[in-house]
Amino acid sequence: MAVFHLGVDYGTCWSKLALRDREARGGDVCYVLEDDGGDFRFPPTVTFDAGRLWFGREAETRSTNPDARVYRSVKARAFVDATIGDHPALPDGLALQDLAGLTVAYLCQIGIRSANRVAQARTTTARLGMTLGAPLSSLATDPNWERAVEVARVGLALAREPTLGSLRDGIALPIALELLAKARVGVVRTAVSNRRAWVRSEAEAALLWPFRCQEVPAGTFACVDVGAGTTSASFFAMVLGSGAEHQQKVRLAFYGTACRTPGMDAVGDELQRTFEYEHYASVRGQEDGLLARRAAQQNPRLNQLRDQLRRSLKDAWFQTYGKQPREGA
Numbered sequence: 001m002a003v004f005h006l007g008v009d010y011g012t013c014w015s016k017l018a019l020r021d022r023e024a025r026g027g028d029v030c031y032v033l034e035d036d037g038g039d040f041r042f043p044p045t046v047t048f049d050a051g052r053l054w055f056g057r058e059a060e061t062r063s064t065n066p067d068a069r070v071y072r073s074v075k076a077r078a079f080v081d082a083t084i085g086d087h088p089a090l091p092d093g094l095a096l097q098d099l100a101g102l103t104v105a106y107l108c109q110i111g112i113r114s115a116n117r118v119a120q121a122r123t124t125t126a127r128l129g130m131t132l133g134a135p136l137s138s139l140a141t142d143p144n145w146e147r148a149v150e151v152a153r154v155g156l157a158l159a160r161e162p163t164l165g166s167l168r169d170g171i172a173l174p175i176a177l178e179l180l181a182k183a184r185v186g187v188v189r190t191a192v193s194n195r196r197a198w199v200r201s202e203a204e205a206a207l208l209w210p211f212r213c214q215e216v217p218a219g220t221f222a223c224v225d226v227g228a229g230t231t232s233a234s235f236f237a238m239v240l241g242s243g244a245e246h247q248q249k250v251r252l253a254f255y256g257t258a259c260r261t262p263g264m265d266a267v268g269d270e271l272q273r274t275f276e277y278e279h280y281a282s283v284r285g286q287e288d289g290l291l292a293r294r295a296a297q298q299n300p301r302l303n304q305l306r307d308q309l310r311r312s313l314k315d316a317w318f319q320t321y322g323k324q325p326r327e328g329a
């Protein structure tokens with residue numbers, strides 16, 4: 001059996017997937033997964049249409065059907081703030097966390113299909129593990145970590161459920177409810193011994209690349225990730241090793257991290273309203289110029305959003321400041 005590990009960057013606007021194959025010929029490799037059309041971004045949209053729940057591009061395609069109920073910011077609402085945005089009522093019996101769990105299952109199935117293809121070429125079978133990037137300030141202190149771990153575990157349990165079928169074809173609501181309940185029972189039965197095996201905070205995940213990159217020196221840094229629904233910020237040090245590892249970065253030390261709503265979607269929505277664009281997409285790439293215009297500067301909602309976007313950076317900085325030695329102390 002070949003063992004694979006899927007990294008899920010579950011986004012509010014786009015999800016991205018990386019598959020790690022430790023036993024590849026030539027050694028450990030990790031690559032970004034693409035859909036059949038070659039796109040590495042997977043829409044996390046869920047649409048309830050004709051009694052079935054649909055995911056990804058199919059959910060987008062069906063989003064304009066009459067009577068379709070479309071859920072676009074499930075991640076930000078399920079993990080951080082259930083009150084943001086206007087959304088249709090959830091189908092009876094389903095909670096926001098269930099929609100998140102089903103979306104994670106849909107993404108895991110993409111990983112399982114890829115892993116199976118690779119394993120078949122080696123005439124063996126695949127076993128997939130998974131870690132979910134979640135909008136948490138820190139895995140040690142954020143009270144939402146349990147919810148994130150449960151979504152990750154339920155998602156993978158669902159994806160492994162033999163009777164589930166492919167979520168590309170949608171799933172009837174009663175079957176979704178039944179399989180969610182079954183997955184939850186399995187998850188509750190066994191306690192989690194290592195939460196980091198299931199979930200990483202996005203603030204931490206964002207640092208992998210600068211940490212690995214040889215051209216980024218050791219030292220103290222700030223990192224801000226403005227996503228669609230959430231904004232993460234962190235202050236951290238990349239520390240050099242000693243002895244034989246003295247030229248290498250061997251450790252990350254966090255001074256402060258924060259992850260909050262909103263992100264750029266809220267800014268885009270308000271810019272669209274302010275400048276009366278017909279489509280939200282027309283705002284993309286124009287944000288800087290539009291925000292500099294008088295109508296934007298005088299819009300109290302945009303000013304409020306600007307302050308809210310800075311709150312993650314401020315929160316992270318306050319934690320950092322408290323840890324700095326005071327002069328004369």
Ligand SMILES: Nc1ncnc2c1ncn2[C@@H]1O[C@H](COP(=O)(O)OP(=O)(O)OP(=O)(O)O)[C@@H](O)[C@H]1O
Pocket residue numbers: 010011012013014015075076226227228229230231263264265268284285286287
């Ligand atoms: N050129 C641009 N300038 C400013 N914002 C942009 C631009 N292009 C895309 N965006 C915005 O960036 C956001 C998408 O970013 P990203 O893919 O990082 O989000 P995400 O990972 O899905 O969200 P989150 O991490 O909050 O869950 C959207 O709000 C989109 O409108």
Ligand SMILES: [Mg+2]
Pocket residue numbers: 010011012227228
């Ligand atoms: Mg993101």
